[in-house]
Amino acid sequence: MPVYRYKAKIEGKSCNLCKKGFEVLQNINDRPLENCPECGAEVIRIFSEFSIGFSKTDLDRRAREKGFHKLKKVDKGKYEKLY
Numbered sequence: 197m198p199v200y201r202y203k204a205k206i207e208g209k210s211c212n213l214c215k216k217g218f219e220v221l222q223n224i225n226d227r228p229l230e231n232c233p234e235c236g237a238e239v240i241r242i243f244s245e246f247s248i249g250f251s252k253t254d255l256d257r258r259a260r261e262k263g264f265h266k267l268k269k270v271d272k273g274k275y276e277k278l279y
């Protein structure tokens with residue numbers, strides 16, 4: 197399942213989750229997120245800077261170091277925070 201990274205579109209309009217950015221495990225057929233699942237602010241999909249050449253464990257560690265949270269879709273419009 198691919199991981200997508202999102203960030204708040206407007207920095208002033210963001211919560212702890214979308215301010216720094218977060219990652220979401222989504223199915224390839226899922227529509228990209230338009231709103232933060234926590235605060236509803238508009239989000240944009242951003243380029244994942246380390247998507248190639250790193251193991252999944254490395255990616256998780258690096259994302260955590262940068263303060264990213266990771267979400268997993270559990271139901272329609274519902275996300276579970278993995279960290």
Ligand SMILES: [Zn+2]
Pocket residue numbers: 210211212213214215232233234235236237
């Ligand atoms: Zn938010």
